[in-house]
Each structure stands twice: as structure tokens, then as C-alpha cells.
Amino acid sequence: MPVATPSLTFDFAGIQLDRRQGLSRQLYQALRERILDGRLSSGTRLPASRDLAASLSISRNSVMRAYDQLYAEGFTDGRIGDGTYVAQLPDKPTPAKKLSTKVSTGLSPSLSTGLSTKSLNHAGDLSSKVIHSASMDLLERHHLSAHKTGLPRAFRVGIPAFDLFPFDVWGKLHAAFWRKPGLHQLGYGDPAGEWRLRELIAVYLRTSRDLQCAPEQIVITSGAQQAIALCAQLLLNDGDGVAIENPGYRAAGHAFAVAGATLFGMPVDAEGMQCPDSNDSRCKVAYVTPSHQYPLGVTMSLARRLDLLAWAERTQGWIVEDDYDGEYRYSGAPLAPLAALDRHGRVLYVGTFGKVAFPALRLGYLVLPRNLVKPFSQRRAVDMRHSEIGTQAVMAEFIASGHFQRHIRRMRRAALNRRDALLAGWPQDLPGCSPMPKPSAGLHVTVTVESQAREQDLVAKAESVGVEVAPLSDYWLPDSDTPVDNRAGLVLGFAAVPEADIASALERLRGVWR
Structure with a gap:
């Protein structure tokens, strides 16, 4: 007569329950952890619910709920008339x-909830x-730096005067939309974006920027960065070259590099980025910020713009124009973008509401040659289906009601006043620094410095008194031919805080800068 194999015994030593929290959940987690780490092996018979409840001084219902959850997730098997057993699991640890x-x-x-921290x-x-993958290797070298958090401080770069945003108006429009949204808007939407918003953006660009475009050419994006990333994903093959401003907007360079592109840093002078060589077939895309170069602040000359357009036509290349703060011009009307001069469909125009409203809005757009709208929409649909409807609808009403245009005028006046406050209080004859230029556009200004050591010294002393100053050396490609000391400078955003805060920050800087 065969001898029965004795059941494995259950040891509940070490199970401690906090009576201020859900007892059944704690018990379930404790038992599951013991099953996962092997302390309760396959075939172990669990105590009867009544016995375990008595041993732990809890109700039988709590034990039964824990057992039911373990059974539902496959950790245990129930044998009719014979109790509950740990299910058959792999004998060896998972490789x-x-x-x-x-x-x-x-x-x-x-x-994941029941796994121990260890x-x-x-x-x-x-x-x-x-x-390990090639993509992760790229991200090690090409990822966005952590943004400054908390309340804006002088002289944080890339931040508009969002303390002036009409949140009361926006809140009313937002509430009105969600109080009774159109049911047709609550399903899956057009990956290119809400049609009404695209119509209004097209009207705005035609009237204020002289950019002749149709709503069909516009694709709504989650900020300018997604627009740039889409360009990188769709315009390039692995290894293709991208001509990029150097120094320049590093986040754009990262997007192109992660997509497999090879970056070619192009020098920037008083006329903007120098044009790629038409005889050099390596570059397929040129990325530029012509209205107000980031970070040097120069405006691309008409001759340089025409040269760049001619390069794109001759080489069948593409130009990605990032017009991130084109609304901010302090003498005369904003400049017409490079895309307004394009006659051959080679320019992709990147716009954003982040520099007029606030960056957290994450609302931007692309104006595309007509033959690119379909593939860009298709790619965007694969990535995220479509943008959230509420923000698009509220922004459309914000524009249609005239609030957007009024807000732009207010923001332009505020940025001008804050720029003037910076110019008036800037310490003159600062050792090792060139005089501060008077920016005619944009939201930042750059001062060159004689050496990187001096740059780092000034940045560190500013931080010690709670003032943010970005080092110009951070904007250069790591493999630049330019000598290290020739990359030094200070980049200061002047729109983030009111004039009184600017004056206070300058006073603190004068106290530590020598």
C-alpha cells in the first residue's frame, strides 16, 4: 500500500498586521510575498480560514477575502473538501x-504592490x-536636462510672464466647455488636431505673420518639442545629417540624434546660422531659429534666409523653422517667418503657445507642406492617437473671442518693460564680461564672457544668492571645434518675473559679483 506524501506545513511567523489599515489586503500581500520568494512553496496547504483568523486575531471574513484574491490571481488552488494549496509554480527562480x-x-x-522593497x-x-539597446545608449548621451522647478526666479530662461495670464477668463471658458461638451467631440479625434483650432491658427498666422497657410496644413502637437521630434522621426533615415545651430537649442539636437541623425554644428554669426554647403550631401535637414536665435539672440538676415531656401531647393533638403518666441519683437511688427518666403514646400514651421501662455499648457503646432500632412498625422496617431480635446477647444474659443490677441499685446509690453529693467540695472564694466546688448526681440539676452572659468564662477555666485543664470557653454555641441573659452557666456531670461524682482536680483548680484 503506497505511503501518502505529507503536506508541506504553513508557518505564519513574522506576519504582522497593522489594525489601522485594511487587514485583508495586508494579509493577501504578506502571503503573496511569501509565495513569490519561495517561503511558501508549491503544494503547501494553507490553514483553514477559521484557524488562521484565530491565530492572527482577525475576522474570518478578512482571511477569506485575502484567500479569494490569491485564488483569483492564480497563486492558490482550491481542492474541494481538502482546503487551499499554493499553486504549482516554477521550481527554480526566474532567470x-x-x-x-x-x-x-x-x-x-x-x-507589484505586495513585493517587498528589497x-x-x-x-x-x-x-x-x-x-541594453542602441536606443538606450543614445539616450545616455542625448536626453533633456531637468528643468528648474518651483516658482520662477530671475533670470530663468524659457519662461514667459505667465503671472499675467488671464486665468479667470481661461477658467470660465474651460468650465463652459466641460459643462456641456459636444458628444461628437468625446470619441477619438483627428490626430491632426481639432479643426476649429487649426482654422483659427491659420487665420492668426496669415494676419499677424504673413504666413499664407490653410487649416489642412496644420497639425496640432504637444508643444514644440513633439513637433521637432516628429520632424526627426519622419524626415530622416538612420545616419542622415542635420545642420543645427551651434550654439543652439540642445533639446532639438537631442530629438534628431535619438532618431538616428548625425549632428553637424553650424557656426552662428551676426547674420544667423551659416548655410550648409550645397556640395556636401550629408545634411538632409537644417534646424534653425531665424526670428530670434537661441541662445545668441541674433536675427537671421534676409540674404542668409534666401541662401538657406536655395540650399533646400538644390539638395531637396528640409528646413525645420522653430519660431518659439516670434511674437516678441520690440520695434515694429513681428518678422515674417522663413516659411513665408518658401515657394517650393521645403520649410516645416514649428509654433507653440507655451511662450505666450505658459509651458505647462503643452500645446504647439506644425505648419507643413501639403504632401507631409498625411504621414505626420499618421505617425502622431500611432504615438498618441490625438491631443486632449478640452485644451484645444478652450484655446480655440480663447482665440475666437479676441482674448489671445489682447494677451499677446499685454505680454509684449510686459516683456519690454522687464527687458528695460534688466538693461537699466545690469552692472556695468563687469570684469571679464562684454557689455550687455539690447535685444530687439525674444525673451532672453546673452552676454559673452572671457573664459569658461569666469563663466562658471559668475554662475555659481549667482546661484548662491538665489539668482538663476544659465551658462552659454551648455548650449554648444560637446564635440565643437570652437575653443572652450570662446564658448563662455551668460544667458539670462528677463520675462519670468516682474520688474521689482529683477531689481532685487540685480542688487544681490552686485553684492557677489566682482
């Missing part, structure tokens, strides 16, 4: 490669050691 894959793709909320840390260690 590191498989474990790292699960960790990298994300555990379900119910599974277990999760161990899984994370395995993940970081095993996961």
Missing part, C-alpha cells in the same frame, strides 16, 4: 533575463544590468 524583461515592461498594480530593488538591479 535574470526574463525577470528584467518583466520589470522593464511594468508589473501589474496588484502584483525584492523590487533587486529586480531593478537586474533590469539595469541586463537591459
Whole structure:
């Protein structure tokens, strides 16, 4: 007669429950953790719910709820008339490669909740050691730096005067839309964006920027960065060259590099970015900020613009024009963008509401040659289907009601006053620094410095008194031929805070800068 194999015994030592929290959830997590780490092996018989409840001094219902959850997730098997057993699980630990894959793709909320901190840390260690791809290698070298957080300070770069945004008006429009939204707007939308907003953007660009475009040419994006990333993804093959301003907007360079492009830094002088050589077939795309170069602040001359357009036509290349703060011009009307001169459909125009409203809005747009609208919309649909409807609809009403145009005029006056406050209080004859230029456009100004050591000294002393000054050296490509000391400078945004805060910051700088 065969001898029955004795059941494995259950040891509940170490299970401690906090009676101020859900008891059944804690018990479920404790049992699941023991099953996952092998302390409760396959075939172990769990105590009867009544016995375990008595041992832990909790109600039987709490135990039964924990058992039910374990059974529902496959951790246990119930045998009619014979109790509850730990389900048959792999005898050996999951190999590191498989474990790292699960960790990298994300555990379900119910599974991850019960893992101990030690277990999760161990899984994370395995993940970081095993996961490897060319894309991740690129991200190690091409990722966005962490933005400054908290309330804006002088002289934070890239921030408009969003303290002046009419939040009361925006709030009313937002509430009105969501009080009774059109049911036709609540399903999946057009990946190119809400039609009414595209119509109004086209009218705005035609009337204020002399950019003749139709709503069909516009694709709404999640800020300018997504627009640039779409250009990088769709205009380039792996290894294609991109002519990019150097120094320039590093986030754009990162987007092109992550897409597999090779970056060619182009010098920037008083006329803007120098044009790529037409005899050099390596560059397929040129990225420029012609209205107000970032970060040097120069405006691209007409001759240089025409040269760039001619380059694109001869080489069948593309020009990505980033007009991130084109609304801010302090003498005369804003300049017509490069795209307004394009007669051969080679310019992709990037616009954003972030520099007129506030960056957290994450609302931008592309004006595309007609033959590119379909592929750009298709790619955007694959990435994120479409933009959130409420922000688009509210912005459309904000523009249609005249609030947008009034706000732009107010923002332009405020930026001008804040620029003048910076110019008036800037310390003259600062050792090692050139005189501060008088910017005629944009939201920042750059002062060149004699050496990188002096630049770093000034930046560190500014930070010590709570003032943000960006080093110009951070805007250069790492492999630039330009000598290190020739890359030094200070980049100051002047729109983020009111004049009184600017005056206070300048007073603190005078106290530490020598």
C-alpha cells in the first residue's frame, strides 16, 4: 500500500498586521510575498480560514477575502473538501533575463504592490544590468536636462510672464466647455488636431505673420518639442545629417540624434546660422531659429534666409523653422517667418503657445507642406492617437473671442518693460564680461564672457544668492571645434518675473559679483 506524501506545513511567523489599515489586503500581500520568494512553496496547504483568523486575531471574513484574491490571481488552488494549496509554480527562480524583461515592461498594480522593497530593488538591479539597446545608449548621451522647478526666479530662461495670464477668463471658458461638451467631440479625434483650432491658427498666422497657410496644413502637437521630434522621426533615415545651430537649442539636437541623425554644428554669426554647403550631401535637414536665435539672440538676415531656401531647393533638403518666441519683437511688427518666403514646400514651421501662455499648457503646432500632412498625422496617431480635446477647444474659443490677441499685446509690453529693467540695472564694466546688448526681440539676452572659468564662477555666485543664470557653454555641441573659452557666456531670461524682482536680483548680484 503506497505511503501518502505529507503536506508541506504553513508557518505564519513574522506576519504582522497593522489594525489601522485594511487587514485583508495586508494579509493577501504578506502571503503573496511569501509565495513569490519561495517561503511558501508549491503544494503547501494553507490553514483553514477559521484557524488562521484565530491565530492572527482577525475576522474570518478578512482571511477569506485575502484567500479569494490569491485564488483569483492564480497563486492558490482550491481542492474541494481538502482546503487551499499554493499553486504549482516554477521550481527554480526566474532567470535574470526574463525577470528584467518583466520589470522593464511594468508589473501589474496588484502584483507589484505586495513585493517587498528589497525584492523590487533587486529586480531593478537586474533590469539595469541586463537591459541594453542602441536606443538606450543614445539616450545616455542625448536626453533633456531637468528643468528648474518651483516658482520662477530671475533670470530663468524659457519662461514667459505667465503671472499675467488671464486665468479667470481661461477658467470660465474651460468650465463652459466641460459643462456641456459636444458628444461628437468625446470619441477619438483627428490626430491632426481639432479643426476649429487649426482654422483659427491659420487665420492668426496669415494676419499677424504673413504666413499664407490653410487649416489642412496644420497639425496640432504637444508643444514644440513633439513637433521637432516628429520632424526627426519622419524626415530622416538612420545616419542622415542635420545642420543645427551651434550654439543652439540642445533639446532639438537631442530629438534628431535619438532618431538616428548625425549632428553637424553650424557656426552662428551676426547674420544667423551659416548655410550648409550645397556640395556636401550629408545634411538632409537644417534646424534653425531665424526670428530670434537661441541662445545668441541674433536675427537671421534676409540674404542668409534666401541662401538657406536655395540650399533646400538644390539638395531637396528640409528646413525645420522653430519660431518659439516670434511674437516678441520690440520695434515694429513681428518678422515674417522663413516659411513665408518658401515657394517650393521645403520649410516645416514649428509654433507653440507655451511662450505666450505658459509651458505647462503643452500645446504647439506644425505648419507643413501639403504632401507631409498625411504621414505626420499618421505617425502622431500611432504615438498618441490625438491631443486632449478640452485644451484645444478652450484655446480655440480663447482665440475666437479676441482674448489671445489682447494677451499677446499685454505680454509684449510686459516683456519690454522687464527687458528695460534688466538693461537699466545690469552692472556695468563687469570684469571679464562684454557689455550687455539690447535685444530687439525674444525673451532672453546673452552676454559673452572671457573664459569658461569666469563663466562658471559668475554662475555659481549667482546661484548662491538665489539668482538663476544659465551658462552659454551648455548650449554648444560637446564635440565643437570652437575653443572652450570662446564658448563662455551668460544667458539670462528677463520675462519670468516682474520688474521689482529683477531689481532685487540685480542688487544681490552686485553684492557677489566682482
